Amino acid sequence: MNRKKTVVIHQPDFMPYLGFFHRFLFSDLWVVLDNVQFVASSRSWHNRDKLKTKDGAKWFTVSVEKCPRETMIKDVRLSADVDWRGDNLNLIEFNYRKAPFFDEIFPYVKSLYGFKCSRLVDFNLKSIEMLMGLFGIKIDSAFASALGAAGKKNGLLIDILKKTGATDYLSGAGARDYLEPALFEAAGINVVWQEFSHPVYPQLYGEFIPYLSSIDLLFNCGIEKSRVILRSIA
DSSP, rough: OOOOOOEEEEEOSSOOOOOHHHGGGGGSSSEOOOBBBBBOOOOOOOEEEEETTTEEEEEEEEBOOOOOOTTTTGOOOOOOSOOOHHHHHHHHHHHHTTTTHHHHHHHEEEEEHHHSSSSSSHHHHHHHHHHHHHOOOOOOEEEEEHOOOOOOOOOHHHHHHTTEEETTEOGGGGGGGGGGGGHHTTTTOOEEOOOOOOOOOOOSSSSOOOSTTTTHHHHHHHHHHHHHHHHHHO
8 A cells, every 4th residue: 555645736936925834744745836837917926925014014026037928937037137135135124123033033034135046946945945944844845847747737736746656635725716626536646625724923013914924923923933833723
């Protein structure tokens, strides 16, 4: 009998929210979905996420070069024409300098922005690596582009899962609109839906705002407590 192997597949988003890392706690492998189209629109989190400010949630963005619509995430280049690194650091420092654990967390963030690279995927993965380290998460990973998987939408996911020897696919609830579990079951793969209820924790600037970048939790609660909170989510 084959051993159970749970795989999660997701784009390498920038400085993701807590739900992104929550799935890693229940998976054996993360397939970095780097060979799908880069989306630069209000639906995309590929090169941006949100911080909390005194005026509410605000986007902070990794600037990228203009590229054709069909460009894959792995081929997107970082912009060298604007100081987005300095702008982001200033925005983060200004809005979190009064947070209880600013002195503990900011050095990690500053080190991230000192990482030199030319591709968005490399910078995003560095941000994910930083957050995984702070959360104490370890998980094996593989790049979809290196697996030679073919197909589109459900077909691409199924081929990736087959090539990685997955028995279970842990999917975010947002995929319910397009995922067809019957196709996965026919391929011998069990679809498991993530059960994620966003935790409420102390924040700056009044009423709680969920679904921000994970650094919001870290600045407000510190490394030790943030690890406990992430692992306590249902």
